[in-house]
Amino acid sequence: MILKTAPVDARPQLSRSAVIDRAFTIADAEGLAAVTIRRLAQELGVTPMALYWHFKNKDELFDAIGDDVIGRIELSADTAARWDERLRVIVTNLVTVLRAHPSLANLAATRIVASEHGLELTEQTLSLLRSAGFSVAEAANLAHQALHTAIMLCSAEPGLELGVVDTDAALAAKRARLASLPADRYPHVIEASDDLIDCDDEEFYYSAGIDLFIAGVRGMHQLRVSGD
Incomplete structure (x- = not known):
């Protein structure tokens, strides 16, 4: 008697983490708007229904992606x-993680x-601020500021306008416009034109942004301590 074996399922095995990883890849390359259930299914070689085993809808998928991003942020040990x-x-x-995935x-x-x-x-951030003497409301607002400072720094390439991707020709046109300004009225703008148009020192850009935020919070704390 010949025993029949069950057919081997040649379809790719789909996991929740595989879907999230592919969503990261698409978002990093094309932006979050390109991440859809249909696009993910095509990329992963499955039907859209296969993704619904892991995520009830697009909102649940985005919840998982957002949580995965946040989970990559190391806390202060x-x-x-x-x-x-x-x-x-x-x-x-926070900046390091968002910088890697600005979209x-x-x-x-x-x-x-x-x-x-x-x-x-959030708990660790609030705990640090409360231990420093900030009120509940102040700590909550400063935690918000920390998050939005990181988003502001990472949401666009340094030196470029938010939401605008400049071509070499566009950058050259901007440089030419600044170079044509009256030197007696805008000497410092002309002097800094290259850095204003296209910041080459990205590390300084990010570290300066973080320094400014921390210095501001530290300054507020000193005012609380001095009673001014």
């Missing part, structure tokens, strides 16, 4: 460090208090 140094670590790590920055922001990873990040 050095409990012996000063509160402002630990806050700097959190903001720096997902706003999505992550909307999921901060709706995900486990986001709640952990």
Whole structure:
């Protein structure tokens, strides 16, 4: 007697993490708007219905993507460090992750208090600020500012307008326009034209943005301590 074996399913095995990873790839290359159930199904070689086994709808998919982004942010583990140094670590790590996935920055922001990873990040940030002496309202507002500072820094390439991708020709046209300005009226604009149009030192751009935020929070704290 010949035993019949069950046919081997040649279809790719789909996992939740595989869907999220592919969503990251698409978003990084083309922006969040390109991430759809149909597009993911095509990329993964499955039918759209296969994705619904893992995500009920697009909102649930985006919740998972946002949570995954936030989960990549390392928290400050050095409990012996000063509160402002630990806050700097959190903001720096936040910028590092969002910088790698700028198209997902706003999505992550909307999921901060709706995900486990986001709640952990928020709890540690609030704890640091409260331990420094800030009120509940002040700590909450500063936590918001930390998040939006990171988003602002990462939502566009340094030196470029938000939402605008300049070609070489467009950059050259901008440089030519600044170079044609009256030197007696705009000497410093002309002098800094290259850096205004296309910032070459991205590391300075990001570190300066973080420094400004931390310095501002530290300044507020000093005012609280001095009683002014």
